[in-house]
Amino acid sequence: MTKFEFNHLVNHHSVSLRSYALNFTKDAEDANDLVQDTMLKAITYYNKFKEGTNLKGWLFTIMKNTFINNYRRLVKTNTLITQSEDISSANLSYSATKNQAESKFVLGDIDKALAQLPEEYYVPFIRYFEGYKYHEIADMLAIPIGTVKTRIHVARGILKKYLKTYSKDIAISEMV
Structure with a gap:
């Protein structure tokens, strides 16, 4: 063929694909x-x-596999967003929704930390x-999977170092 x-x-x-897709979405x-x-x-x-x-x-x-993969990505992204909101709200003196200036400051620091990463990471x-x-x-x-894992690991390490002030706030708030 x-x-x-x-x-x-x-x-x-x-x-038929469209009607099947409507069942999912x-x-x-x-x-x-x-x-x-x-x-x-x-x-x-x-x-x-x-x-x-x-x-x-x-x-x-x-279609089923595409829908499942997209759903998993969405859940994972929402989980990551929730975790970053936890950093800016639960672990600081005010929640992000109550103190937008502080939230912008935290998000600005995260953006700066990401900007510090070399492009390869x-x-x-x-x-x-x-x-x-x-x-x-x-x-x-077009790189080996091991290289991808290493670069993500290194990027996390760099971000942890750059954002370590927030991890101290987390540790202190967990102890209280």
Whole structure:
């Protein structure tokens, strides 16, 4: 099967993909995004499809896995955001919502700390923070997965050193 024929067959399933996506997302715009991501992945990896097997099932599997991965990224990102809010609110004298000036100061320090990272550490760290997995980052940057893990570890160390004043506040507030 040629790539053109494959693309045509994938396009033929777009209506059923959209209704399947609506079951996951419960939102029309998110469903359209999920269908688009699914079709893009299917077309990108069409050589992995075994001709003679169930194309619709293969597409639905891609969609389900894409939705799960996106959900995990969202949960992870929200968890990381919650943790940074904990730093600026629970561990300082006022919460971030009550004292926006203090919150801006903390976020400014975090931005400065991130700016201190050399690009080779910054890019993998930010990708990891955005919810990408190690192997995805390695593929994006065309570097070994071990290098990705090392760079993220080093970036964390640099950030810990730069933001150590906040870790002392955390330790003191936990003791009280």
